[in-house]
Amino acid sequence: MLRIMVADDHEIVRKGVRDLIESHVGWEVCGEAADGQRALEIALNQSPDIAILDISLPLLNGIALTRRLRHDLPSVRVLLFTMHDDDETVSSGLAAGARGYLLKTDSELDLEAAISALGANRPYFSPSVSDLLLETVVHGRTPGRLESFSLRELEVAQLIAEGNSNKKIARLLGISIKTVETHRAAAMRKAGVHSGPEFVRFAVKHNLIQV
Known part of the structure; x- marks a missing residue:
């Protein structure tokens, strides 16, 4: 069973993600949170396989939470699920330890593919994020301000x-x-x-x- 935690401050988003997960045999939601502090508590208690996190979480944002999970629960694979696609936010999220980065403008099929990939311990990125990673490989990148x-x-x-x-x-x-x-x-x-x-x-x- 693939155990998944969902953290987003919008209930309608959490419901949509939960419905998708629960419709898939072998997947289950082991916890939901509307802020980062509660998400951290759930993760420490439940040790999910995957954590789907919005970046703009109250109290503890998704990038900081990803850092905490990487330190405290390194086996948890983080999927950042957000509307932010600017270079610095993407870079900061991946540098924090996220294994996947998906935009909320992507389709449910993309979300399902992302969960499947992380469940198989493979990374998954939106096409625009993949383009950014390619640019990084070819031209290098300047670390984001938050990484300091x-x-x-x-x-x-x-x-x-x-x-x-x-x-x-x-x-x-x-x-x-x-x-x-x-x-x-x-x-x-x-x-x-x-x-x-x-x-x-x-x-x-x-x-x-x-x-």
């Missing part, structure tokens, strides 16, 4: 951009306020910004949060 962030800096950066106070971030992540301040300073330095509004604009541009 540590995992904890990514987590703190997203929570800051979502409007949380240092105190609340410390509580959510189980770290001290001083540690939050240290990660906040590092994230803003790496983002090349000096104020809260500038950092929010950076977060939106790089899909750390959605508006």
Whole structure:
């Protein structure tokens, strides 16, 4: 049985993915989440074979979550299922450890093919992503800005951009306020910004949060 977790903050998307999975013999949904923190909890508890993740997840975005899963549950194969097809987001997702990258504009047949491929431990990419990978092989690539962030800096950066106070971030992540301040300073330095509004604009541009 292929056990699959689905994380997307839109219920209608989760339902569509769940219906496709449940219509396929030998596949089952072992958990659903509407935010990244809950998805991480489910993954640690259920150890799914495949995790289908949106990138724009609240609390812990899909790229940061992919990094966590690669570190904590390296056997989980991540399929990023998103509307974001810009070069930097794709590159950051694959660098984080995703084994597949599918656009929400692709068909149900593509989603089924992607799940089948990851279930057989093969990668799967949308055609536009395959073109990007070919360009990368031929011409090389410049690492995305988010790749310079540590995992904890990514987590703190997203929570800051979502409007949380240092105190609340410390509580959510189980770290001290001083540690939050240290990660906040590092994230803003790496983002090349000096104020809260500038950092929010950076977060939106790089899909750390959605508006």
